Every structure is written in C-alpha cells, then in structure tokens.
Amino acid sequence: MNVFRAISEEVLESLGTSGAGLSSKEAARRLAEYGPNAVERIRGKPLHKRAIETLTHLLALLLWFAAAIAFIGHLIEPNLGMATLGYAIVGVILVNGLFAFWQEFRAERTLAELAKLLPSQVKVVRGESVATVPGDELVPGDVILLGQGDMVPADCRLIEAFALRVSNATVTGEAMPIDRSAAPSDASDILRSTNALLAGTSVLAGDGVAVVFATGSHTEFGKIARLAQSGTEVRSPLLNEVASLSRVIAVLAFGLGLAFFAIGFEAGLSIWQASMFGIGTIVANVPEGLLPTITLTLAMGARRMARRKVLVRHLPAAETLGSVTVICTDKTGTLTENRMAIRELFLSRTLAPAYPADLKPEVNKADRRLCEVARWCQTVQRAKDGGWLGDPMEMALVEMAGRAGLASASVQLVSEIPFDADRKRMSTLHETVEGRAMYTKGAPETVIPLCTDLEANKGVAPLTRKLRQRLKEAEEAFAKKGLRVLALAYRRLEPEAPLPTSEVGLVFLGLVAFEDPPREGVAEAVRSARQAGIKIVIATGDHPDTTIAIGRQIGLVREEEMPQVVTGERLHDLSDSQLRTALDAPCPIFARLAADQKLRIVRALRAKGHVTAVTGHGVNDAPALKEADIGIAMGRTGSDVARAAADMVLVDDNFVSIVDGIEEGRAVFDNVRKFLTYVLTSNVAEFVPYLAFVLFGIPLPLTIIQILAVDLGTDLLPALALGAEKPHPDIMARPPRPRTERLLDHRLLLRAYGFLGLFEAAAGMTAYSFVLWQGGWAFGEPLAAHAALYLQATTACLVAIVLLQIVNVFLCRDERISLFAQTSLGNPLIFVGIAFEIGMILAVVYTQPGNALFGTAPLGWQAWLFVGPFAAAMLVSEEARKWIARSRSSRKPSEKG
Numbered sequence: 001m002n003v004f005r006a007i008s009e010e011v012l013e014s015l016g017t018s019g020a021g022l023s024s025k026e027a028a029r030r031l032a033e034y035g036p037n038a039v040e041r042i043r044g045k046p047l048h049k050r051a052i053e054t055l056t057h058l059l060a061l062l063l064w065f066a067a068a069i070a071f072i073g074h075l076i077e078p079n080l081g082m083a084t085l086g087y088a089i090v091g092v093i094l095v096n097g098l099f100a101f102w103q104e105f106r107a108e109r110t111l112a113e114l115a116k117l118l119p120s121q122v123k124v125v126r127g128e129s130v131a132t133v134p135g136d137e138l139v140p141g142d143v144i145l146l147g148q149g150d151m152v153p154a155d156c157r158l159i160e161a162f163a164l165r166v167s168n169a170t171v172t173g174e175a176m177p178i179d180r181s182a183a184p185s186d187a188s189d190i191l192r193s194t195n196a197l198l199a200g201t202s203v204l205a206g207d208g209v210a211v212v213f214a215t216g217s218h219t220e221f222g223k224i225a226r227l228a229q230s231g232t233e234v235r236s237p238l239l240n241e242v243a244s245l246s247r248v249i250a251v252l253a254f255g256l257g258l259a260f261f262a263i264g265f266e267a268g269l270s271i272w273q274a275s276m277f278g279i280g281t282i283v284a285n286v287p288e289g290l291l292p293t294i295t296l297t298l299a300m301g302a303r304r305m306a307r308r309k310v311l312v313r314h315l316p317a318a319e320t321l322g323s324v325t326v327i328c329t330d331k332t333g334t335l336t337e338n339r340m341a342i343r344e345l346f347l348s349r350t351l352a353p354a355y356p357a358d359l360k361p362e363v364n365k366a367d368r369r370l371c372e373v374a375r376w377c378q379t380v381q382r383a384k385d386g387g388w389l390g391d392p393m394e395m396a397l398v399e400m401a402g403r404a405g406l407a408s409a410s411v412q413l414v415s416e417i418p419f420d421a422d423r424k425r426m427s428t429l430h431e432t433v434e435g436r437a438m439y440t441k442g443a444p445e446t447v448i449p450l451c452t453d454l455e456a457n458k459g460v461a462p463l464t465r466k467l468r469q470r471l472k473e474a475e476e477a478f479a480k481k482g483l484r485v486l487a488l489a490y491r492r493l494e495p496e497a498p499l500p501t502s503e504v505g506l507v508f509l510g511l512v513a514f515e516d517p518p519r520e521g522v523a524e525a526v527r528s529a530r531q532a533g534i535k536i537v538i539a540t541g542d543h544p545d546t547t548i549a550i551g552r553q554i555g556l557v558r559e560e561e562m563p564q565v566v567t568g569e570r571l572h573d574l575s576d577s578q579l580r581t582a583l584d585a586p587c588p589i590f591a592r593l594a595a596d597q598k599l600r601i602v603r604a605l606r607a608k609g610h611v612t613a614v615t616g617h618g619v620n621d622a623p624a625l626k627e628a629d630i631g632i633a634m635g636r637t638g639s640d641v642a643r644a645a646a647d648m649v650l651v652d653d654n655f656v657s658i659v660d661g662i663e664e665g666r667a668v669f670d671n672v673r674k675f676l677t678y679v680l681t682s683n684v685a686e687f688v689p690y691l692a693f694v695l696f697g698i699p700l701p702l703t704i705i706q707i708l709a710v711d712l713g714t715d716l717l718p719a720l721a722l723g724a725e726k727p728h729p730d731i732m733a734r735p736p737r738p739r740t741e742r743l744l745d746h747r748l749l750l751r752a753y754g755f756l757g758l759f760e761a762a763a764g765m766t767a768y769s770f771v772l773w774q775g776g777w778a779f780g781e782p783l784a785a786h787a788a789l790y791l792q793a794t795t796a797c798l799v800a801i802v803l804l805q806i807v808n809v810f811l812c813r814d815e816r817i818s819l820f821a822q823t824s825l826g827n828p829l830i831f832v833g834i835a836f837e838i839g840m841i842l843a844v845v846y847t848q849p850g851n852a853l854f855g856t857a858p859l860g861w862q863a864w865l866f867v868g869p870f871a872a873a874m875l876v877s878e879e880a881r882k883w884i885a886r887s888r889s890s891r892k893p894s895e896k897g
Contacts, residue, residue: 001014003157003196003213004157004184004185004187004190004193004194004195004196005184005185005186006184007184008157008158008159008160008182011157011159011211011213012159012211015140015141015211015213016141017141017142017143017211018143019125019143019159019209020125020127020128020143021124021125021126021127021128021142021143022126022127022139022141022142022143023126023127024126024127026141027126027137027139027141027142030139030140030141031137031139034139034140034215034216035215035216036136036137036215036216037135037136037137037138037139037153037154037215037216038136038216051097055093055094055097060093060097061250063089063093063286064093065254066089066279066282066286067086067089067090067093068086069275069278069279070083070086070089070279071083071086072275074086084705084708084853088708088712095295121133121134121135122134122135122138122144122153123144123145123146124138124142124143124144124145125142125143125144125145125209126142130145135153138153138154138212138215139212139215140212140213140214140215141211141212142154142211142212143159143209143210143211143212144156144209144210144211144212145207145208145209146164146197146203146207146208146209146210147203147206147207147208148203148204148205148206148207148379148381148389148390149202149203149389150202150203151200151201151202151203152166152197152198152199152200152201152202152203153199153212154199154212154214154215154216154219155190155196155197155198155199155212155213155214155215155218155219155220155221156196156197156210156211156212156213157195157196157197157210157211157213158180158181158182158195158196158197158208158209158210159182159209159210159211160182160208160209161180161181161182161195161206161207161208161209162206162207162208162418163205163206163207163379163418163419163420163426164179164180164181164203164205164206164207164208165177165178165179165180165203165204165205165206165391165419166178166180166197166201166202166203166204167201167202167204168191168198168201168541169201169332169333169338169541169617169618171191171198171199171200171201171220171221171224171618171619171620177204177205177391177392177393179194179419179424180194180195180196180197180206180208181194181195181420181422182195182208183195183422190220191220191594197210198219198220198221199214199215199219199220199221199222200219200221200619204390204391204392205379205380205390205391205394205419206379206418206419221619224619224620224622224623241742241743241744242294242743244742244743244744245743245744248744249285249286250286252285253281253282253285253286254282256281256282256285256687257278257279257281257282257285258278259281260277260278260280260281260690260694261274261275261277261278261281262274263694264277264278264694267694267697277690277693277700279704280690280700280703280704280707281687281690285683285687293675293679293716293719293720293723294672296720296723297668297671297672297675297720297723297724298316298318298319298668300720300723300724301318301319301664301665301667301668301671301723302318304664305318305648305660305661305664305665306651308657308660308661308664309650309651309652309654309657309660310648310649310650310651310657310658310660310661310664311635311648311649311650311651312647312648313643313646313647313648313649317630317647317648318664318665318668319665319668319669319672320611320629320630320647320665321613321630321648321658321661321662321664321665322662322663322664322665322666322667322668322669322736322737323611323629323665323666323669323736323737323739324534324611324612324613324629324630324662324665324736325533325534325535325610325611325612325736326534326535326536326537326605326610326611326612326613327529327534327535327536327537327612327613327614327615327658328537328539328598328601328602328605328612328613328614328615328624328628329536329537329538329539329614329615329655330538330539330540330615330616330617330618330621331516331538331540331542331546331547331550332516332540332541332542332617332618333617333618333634333653334519334615334616334617334634334653334655335518335519335522335538335550335554335655336516336517336518336519336550337516337517337518337519338516338617339392339396339516339517340392340393340395340396340484340514340515340516341396341514341515341516341517342356342396342397342400342512342513342514343355343356343481343483343513343514343515343517344356344478344483344513345370345510345511345512345513346471346474346478346510346511346513347366347367347370347509347510348366348370348454348455348456348508348509348510349364349366349367349455349456349457351467351470353474353477356400356403363404364457365455366455366456366457366509366510367404367510368404368406369455369490369509370488370509370510371400371401371404371406372401372406372411372432372437372439372490373439373440373441373488373489373490373509374397374398374400374401374441374488374512375397375398375401375402375406376411376413376428376430376439377426377427377428377439377440377441377488378390378391378394378397378398378441379391379394379418379419379426380394380395380398393484393486393514396514397441397486397512400512411430411431411432412430412431413428413429413430414429414430414431414436414499415428415429415498415499416428416429416499417499417503419442423442423446424442424443424445424446425440425441425442425443425446425447425503426440426441426442427439427440427499427503429493429498429499434492435492435493435494435495436492436493436494436495436496436497437490437491437492437493438490438491438493438499438500438503438506439488439489439490440488440489440490440491440503440506441486441487441488441489442486442487443485443486443487444471444475444485444486444487444511447487447488447489447503447506447508448468448471448487448508450489450503450504450505450506451463451489451506451507451508452504452505452506452507453506453507453508454467454507454508454509455507455508455509460507463508471508471511474511475511478511478513479545480545480549481513481515481549482515482543482545482546482547482548482549482550483513483514483515483549484513484514484515484546485511485512485513485514486511486512486514487508487510487511487512488509488510488511488512489503489506489507489508489509490506490507490509491503491505491506491507492507515546515549516546516550518550518553518554519653519654519655520654521654521655521656522554522654522655522656523553523554523555524656525654525655525656525658525659526554526555526556526655527555528659528732529658529659529662531732531733532659532662532732532733532734532735532736533734533735533736534662534736535610536556536587537583537587537588537589537590537601537605538551538556538587538588538589538590538591539590539593539598539601539614539624540590540591540593541568541591541592541593541594541618541620542591542592543591543592544565544567544589544591544592547565547589547591548563548565548589551563551587551589556587557587557589561586563585563586563587563588563589564582564585564587564588564589565589565590565591566582566588566589566590566591567590567591567592568590568591568592568593568594568597569592571590571593571597571600571601572597576604576607579600579601579604580604580607580608583601583604583605583608594620596623598614598616598620598621598623598624599623599624599627601624602614602624602627602628603627606628606629609739611629611630611736611739612628612629612630613628613629613630613631613632613658614627614628614630614631614632615632615633615634615650615655615658616631616632616633616634616642616646617633617634617642617653618642619642621633621642621645622642622644622645623645625642625645625646625647626645626646630647630648631645631646631647631648632646632647632648632649632650632658633645633646633648633649633650634649634650634653635649635650635651635652635653636651636652636653648661659732662732663727663731663732664727666727666731666732666734666737667725667726667727667728667731668723669737669743670725670727670728670731671722671723671724671725672723672743673743673748673815674722674723674725674812674813674814675719675720675722675723675812676743676744676748676752677748677751677752677756677812677815678715678718678719678722678805678808678809678812679711679715679719680748680749680752680753680757681752681753681756681757681760681805681808681812682710682711682715682757682760682801682805682808683752683753683757684752684753684757684758684760684761685757685760685761685763685764685800685801685804686702686707686710686711686801687761688761688764688765689701689702689764689765689768689797690702692765697780698779699783699790699793700794701764701765701768701793701794701797702764702768702794702797702798702801703794703854703855705853705854705855706794706797706798706854706855706856709798709840709844709854710798710801710802710805713840713844714802714805714836714837714840714841715805715837717829717832717833717836717837718805718806718809718830718833718834718836718837719833720829720833721809721827721829721830721832721833722809722812722813722830724827724829725813725826725827726826726827728814747815751815751881755877755878755881756808756811756874756878759804759870759873759874759877760800760801760804760805760808760874762870763800763801763803763804763867763870763871763874764797764798764800764801765797766800766866766870767796767797767799767800767863767866767867768793768794768796768797768800769793770796770863770866771789771792771793771795771796771859771863772789772793774862775789775792775793777789777793788857791851791855791856791857792857792858792859792863794855794856795844795845795856795857795858795859795863796859796863796866798841798844798854798856799841799845799859799863799864799867800867800870802837802841803864803867803871804867804870804871804874805837806834806837806838806871807871807874807875808874809830809833809834810830811874811875811878813827813830815882815885816882816885816886816889817882817886818879818882818883819875819879820879844856845857845858845859846858
C-alpha cells in the first residue's frame with residue numbers, strides 16, 4: 001500500500017496499529033525485528049590496516065630499506081655514525097605516516113555526526129497513554145506526537161494535523177516552509193507528498209499526530225546517510241602529484257643506489273663499504289625533507305585560510321581548492337542567508353510597490369493597519385535567546401511590524417481560525433483600542449476574492465474589477481522575481497462579536513513579497529570566480545523561479561538571458577551524455593534535486609575532467625560533498641553531517657570566503673614548486689661528490705650524515721619560508737591550472753638539476769679541493785676518514801652547499817621576476833630561515849658536538865671567502881636567465897599577431 005495516497009485509517013491498519021498506538025510488548029517485538037532507529041554503519045577498512053598502508057607506500061619502503069641497511073651497517077662498523085642516519089630516516093617515515101593516517105581517520109567521524117540530527121527523546125502513544133521514549137527505540141507502527149520546534153525522528157505519515165508547517169531543508173534543500181496535512185496525497189513520491197514527514201526535518205509551526213512507517217536506514221535520511229558513507233574518497237591533485245613524484249624519485253634513487261653499490265664493490269670496496277656507498281647515493285637522491293615540508297606548507301596555507309574564514313579539515317584541500325575549475329553550489333544557505341526577509345510591499349493606499357524600509361513609526365494609517373495584521377495574525381513565540389521561534393515568514397512579518405513601532409503588545413487575542421493547507425490562510429480575532437477586529441493573512445488567490453474593499457489614504461474604497469486586475473498583475477510581477485507573496489486584510493466587527501465562521505467582507509491592505517536574500521558580497525565573489533576562469537553551477541532542492549531570481553541578483557544570470565534550467569524530474573530522464581551536454585551551458589541551474597541527483601551531477605562534472613568544489617549545508621548535500629574533489633560546508637547554518645563530510649568549512653557562511661580560499665590554494669601549489677626547486681637543487685650538489693668518488697677515486701667529499709644535515713637541517717626552515725609566500729598579485733587573473741600540468745615538469749627539473757644545482761656542485765667540489773690543496777694533499781694519496789685534513793675538506797664542501805642554498809632561497813621566490821624587483825619584507829620568515837641556516841652551519845662547524853655528530857672540523861676564513869665568487873656567479877646567471885624568460889614572454893603576443 002502507498003502510505004501517502006491512502007486514507008489515515010487504511011494506513012494504520014496496514015501497519016498493524018491504531019490511533020491508540022502499539023502496546024509496549026508489541027513495540028519491543030518490532031524493535032527486535034526491525035532493529036534500532038539509527039543509521040546503519042557500513043563496515044570499512046580497519047584503522048590498523050590503514051595505519052600500516054600509510055607506512056608501506058613506495059617511498060616509505062625505500063626509506064625503510066635505507067634505514068635497515070644503516071642500522072646493519074652500524075652493527076658492523078659503529079664508528080660510521082650510521083645509527084643516527086637510521087633514526088633520522090625512521091623519524092621521517094613516522095611523521096609522514098602519522099599525517100596520512102589522520103586523513104584516513106577523519107572519515108570515521110561522519111557517521112557519528114549523522115546520529116546527532118535525530119532527536120534523543122520522542123513522545124509516543126503507547127497503549128492509549130503518552131510516553132517519552134528514546135528516539136532509537138521507535139518502530140514502524142508507532143504513533144508519535146509532534147509540535148513546534150520538534151525534530152522529526154523517523155519517516156511518518158500524518159493522521160492528524162493542526163496548522164502544521166515543516167522545514168525540509170536539511171533533506172531536500174527546499175528553503176520555503178512547507179504546509180502539511182493529514183489528507184491523502186497524489187504526489188509521485190514521498191519527498192513531494194503533503195502528508196509525509198521526513199526523518200531529520202523540523203516542525204516550524206502547528207501540531208500533528210503521525211504514524212511511523214520507516215525507521216533507521218530505511219528512511220530517506222538513512223538512504224542519504226548510506227550515500228554519504230559509500231561515496232568515493234577523492235584523492236587531491238597535489239597528493240597524486242606527490243605520489244607520482246615519489247615513484248620517480250624512488251625508482252631513480254634505488255636504481256642509482258644499486259648501480260653505485262656494484263661500482264663500489266667492483267672498485268675494491270668491502271661489501272659493507274659498498275653498501276654504505278649505495279645508501280649514500282639513495283640518501284643523496286631522496287629529498288627526505290620533501291614530505292614533511294609539503295605537510296607543513298599545507299598547514300601554513302590552512303592557517304592563512306582560517307584567517308580568511310575558511311576552516312580546512314583535510315590539509316590537501318588547501319591546495320585542491322586552488323585547482324578548482326567548477327564550483328557546484330547550493331542556493332539556500334550558500335548564495336542566500338537561509339532566512340525569510342521582506343523584499344517588497346504592494347500597499348493598498350498607493351497601489352504601487354514599496355520597500356519595507358519605507359515603513360516608519362509615523363506611517364500612514366493604512367500602512368499601520370497592515371503592520372498590525374503582520375504583528376498579531378501569526379503564531380510565532382519568543383525563544384529563550386530573545387529571538388523568535390516559528391515560521392520564518394511570520395518572523396519576518398513581526399520584524400517588519402517592529403520597525404513600524406508595533407513591538408509592544410497593544411491587542412488581545414480572543415480566538416482564531418488556524419492556518420489550513422486547503423484554505424491557505426489564517427484569521428485571528430483581537431480586542432483593540434478601536435474595538436474588535438479580524439486580521440487575515442494567506443495566499444493572494446484565497447484572500448483577495450474575500451475582499452470587498454481596500455483601505456486607501458482617505459478611508460475605505462470599493463475593490464473594483466479594475467483594481468483586482470491591478471493586484472493580480474502585481475502578484476504575477478512578484479512571482480517572476482522568484483518571491484513568495486502573502487495578502488493581508490482585516491474586518492471591523494461589533495463589540496463582543498464572535499469570530500465569523502468564514503472570512504468575508506474583508507478590507508484589503510496589501511501584498512507582502514518575501515525572499516531568501518543573497519549573502520553580502522556574493523555578487524563580487526561570483527565576478528572574481530568568473531575572472532579566475534571558474535565555472536559556477538547551481539544545484540539546489542529549491543524552486544526554479546526562486547533560483548533564477550537569485551542568480552540574476554548576484555550577477556550569475558544576465559538580465560537579458562534565460563538560463564538553462566533542469567529540474568529533478570527532467571534530470572531523472574536524462575542520460576549521462578545528455579547531462580554532460582547540459583553542463584556545457586554558461587550557467588546551468590539544477591532545481592528540485594534529490595540527494596542522489598546532486599551526487600550524479602558531481603560525478604558528471606568529474607567525468608568531464610573538472611576539478612569540482614561542491615558547497616552545501618544540509619544532510620542531502622553530504623554525499624555530494626564527500627564525492628567532490630573538495631567539499632565545502634557552511635559553518636553557521638550547515639548541519640553537522642555536512643561539516644563532517646566536507647574537506648573545509650566556511651566559518652562565516654560567506655561565498656566570498658570560497659574565492660579567498662581559491663586564491664590561497666593557488667598560492668600553495670606555486671609555493672610547493674618554489675621549495676621543490678630549492679630542495680632539488682641541493683640534491684645535485686649532494687650526488688656529484690659520490691660520482692666523483694667513483695670516477696676519480698678521490699676520498700668521499702661529502703658523508704651521508706652531512707647530506708642529512710642539509711636535507712633535514714639547514715634546508716628545512718628556508719623551504720618552509722618559501723611555502724609561506726603570499727599569493728602573486730595576478731594569481732586570480734589566471735585560469736585554473738590544467739590537470740595535465742605536473743608539479744615536477746621539465747622546466748623545474750632543468751632549472752634545479754641542469755642550472756642551479758650545477759653551481760652548487762661546482763662550489764662544493766672546488767671548496768673541497770681547495771682545502772685539500774692548501775693542506776698539501778696530492779692526488780692519489782690515501783686519506784684516513786678521521787684525519788683532520790679530510791674532516792676540514794668535507795666541511796668546506798658542506799659549507800659551500802649551505803652558503804649557495806642561502807642565495808638560492810631568494811632566487812626561488814619567483815621563477816621569472818627579478819630578485820631586485822621583489823618585496824623582501826613581504827615574507828619575514830625568509831630571514832628567520834636564513835638566520836636558522838647560518839646558526840646551524842656555524843654550530844656544525846665550530847662546536848664540539850657538531851663536529852662529533854656530523855664529522856666536521858673548524859674552517860679558516862679563507863674557505864668561507866672562497867665560496868663567494870660561486871655565489872655571485874649563481875646570482876648573476878639566474879638573473880640573466882629570468883631576464884631572457886621575461887623578454888621571450890613579452891614578445892609572444894606580437895609574434896602571434
């Protein structure tokens with residue numbers, strides 16, 4: 001049986017219950033059969049398996065291998081300091097694994113948040129008496145009582161309703177309050193049925209008695225929860241790039257390590273010496289600080305976003321937002337404020353539209369009468385916080401009356417005819433200082449036919465056919481703007497007269513047009529997003545006309561164009577290819593959507609190659625938020641479910657913050673490229689000494705522990721400083737970066753390995769040779785690993801690399817702009833990093849613990865000065881390269897023309 005098409009008695013009978021409810025014994029039996037009224041949990045991968053996976057990816061396995069060999073080497077030759085190397089590598093693995101595990105663990109919170117939306121206690125009729133039971137003990141057949149402010153605990157069919165209005169926004173996205181009655185409905189599905197109440201929604205006004213027909217995962221709420229859990233976790237573009245980069249580096253490093261192990265063994269080294277040599281090659285080619293630096297850079301980007309009201313829950317999302325090509329946005333609570341506000345009035349005394357701000361305490365008598373009806377013909381109640389509780393439209397009427405000086409009570413309610421979904425109006429009888437009056441408000445099509453007169457500037461005038469046509473035209477004009485309209489009227493009664501049984505002979509006062517107003521700054525945000533090459537798609541559960549009107553107000557839809565609108569019913573009939581074609585429209589609008597349909601739109605956008613950001617606030621948005629490349633939930637008006645499923649939360653619910661976040665996200669990707677260039681440059685200088693050792697048979701110019709001193713010591717803070725660079729001024733004038741753009745491309749490799757790195761390698765090897773030459777060493781002579789001259793020579797190589805890295809940090813701030821055209825004070829962290837780098841290298845060279853740990857020895861001033869010309873040559877050469885790059889770029893437009 002269709003529960004919403006049958007009459008109440010048939011529904012009760014089909015569920016094996018009655019108006020007296022179930023007995024306690026029967027309720028217990030059904031609870032055992034159907035299970036608790038709770039969201040079913042889909043069993044996922046155990047957390048311990050996820051933790052193991054974060055520690056066993058390709059780059060981690062390579063580092064585990066290097067650490068194991070280091071510890072074995074320490075057991076065989078303790079004096080090489082390999083244990084320190086092993087512990088450092090293990091620390092890198094654990095830090096990166098902990099970060100990755102946290103990203104996996106966050107998904108487990110979504111289900112816990114889902115349960116919070118369902119009420120913990122419910123009033124149930126059990127054996128003809130009312131009892132309060134836990135919400136999770138409800139079963140099909142239970143008869144429940146609901147009133148204003150209650151949350152609906154399960155899917156129910158109304159059997160009695162008294163002026164009942166509900167908000168389905170959390171499930172369907174419908175912004176407007178919805179009338180509900182107990183009469184049978186001929187709707188096509190439960191979401192559009194006028195007698196169904198959905199789990200997770202709220203009662204705005206009135207009272208009702210309903211019978212439960214679905215609980216737990218069988219409710220519409222439960223189905224959405226299941227979608228939210230089963231959605232695909234989308235890996236961020238940056239993490240994909242890092243994974244690809246890790247594979248390249250792992251294969252290169254491991255291959256070179258094996259090759260150099262074989263070369264060393266063939267050159268006469270012992271198997272363990274050759275192993276250490278192979279490990280040194282691996283360590284020299286693996287930027288151990290890369291993943292920690294990326295993690296910290298994302299964290300700093302997230303912190304900057306937080307200052308701009310964007311809370312990042314999933315760190316890679318800080319960069320993903322910068323890659324977005326499409327924003328698929330909800331309307332209610334995202335583009336709008338999710339509240340009803342009066343936009344325009346059509347007053348009887350002027351028969352012309354007016355703004356509600358025009359109403360002041362000294363308003364015209366007719367306007368004041370309209371405000372009296374607005375203030376007293378309503379059912380709102382005072383909330384504990386001093387605000388209003390009830391129907392959002394009625395709250396807007398009360399606020400308007402308050403602005404007109406009617407905040408204090410001056411009338412007494414005598415009786416009322418409550419709102420009814422069939423009559424679409426309500427009336428109240430009041431005792432006023434002028435006598436008794438009946439105030440009426442409702443849909444214009446039900447109120448205006450009952451009016452015989454209208455109140456004008458000079459008393460009451462007949463409501464002629466011509467004037468009625470004028471009112472109809474005004475109503476249609478409001479409807480075209482996507483506004484919801486109420487008509488207000490009144491009737492004077494004799495003293496002590498009872499409330500009439502029907503509202504006839506009314507005096508028309510005016511039309512009130514409501515809207516869910518756009519958020520402040522949204523229009524500017526839309527313009528900025530479009531300038532940045534980002535497409536905006538509206539996907540909402542609200543009415544198409546309302547959505548188009550909002551689109552026009554925020555500049556998303558031009559006044560002269562008619563946007564392509566696809567309703568949920570039409571979308572149901574579209575094939576995937578037709579949906580993709582619809583998404584090619586300049587501003588596609590999808591209205592009256594179900595939760596799974598918004599999810600389908602997101603999947604279609606991803607199939608078209610878009611990096612998609614989805615905004616939302618309700619339970620119905622959770623599956624799409626989770627499926628998207630980046631889900632953005634509202635912080636103030638959003639549900640806990642949406643926030644738990646999202647990657648980031650707008651603290652102020654302001655669409656402007658999304659654009660701010662995109663700017664910061666784009667800066668994150670640029671900054672990762674900057675510090676990647678920086679850290680890869682030193683890899684060349686770290687690898688060449690091993691190459692020279694094999695090819696020329698000289699003592700090893702740089703030890704493994706000294707390589708680690710650079711990668712995880714001196715380089716770390718300057719790299720982080722590059723990760724904290726502010727967005728470039730023109731960053732939002734660029735189109736989104738294409739998916740094909742690699743983090744590690746040929747330009748970056750050529751610049752780091754084939755240009756800047758060669759200067760550092762030359763400086764390091766020359767400084768090493770200079771110290772050996774000064775000490776009288778001749779080519780081919782043996783040199784003990786602990787000899788003072790050898791320690792000084794390797795120290796000179798290390799110092800040369802660090803000093804050129806200090807110059808390099810300034811060169812890497814921008815790929816094309818000259819160092820001398822940049823604002824040095826724009827990033828004070830650069831100088832903090834350099835100070836740390838200088839302090840650390842001095843400690844390594846001139847302190848006893850530093851000498852002991854890193855195998856160094858104090859240097860004379862000559863070795864430091866020797867490096868100066870190399871640093872100058874590196875600076876001048878890079879400035880020349882940037883000048884050439886800028887010149888070529890400036891010539892391109894003219895060449896094309």
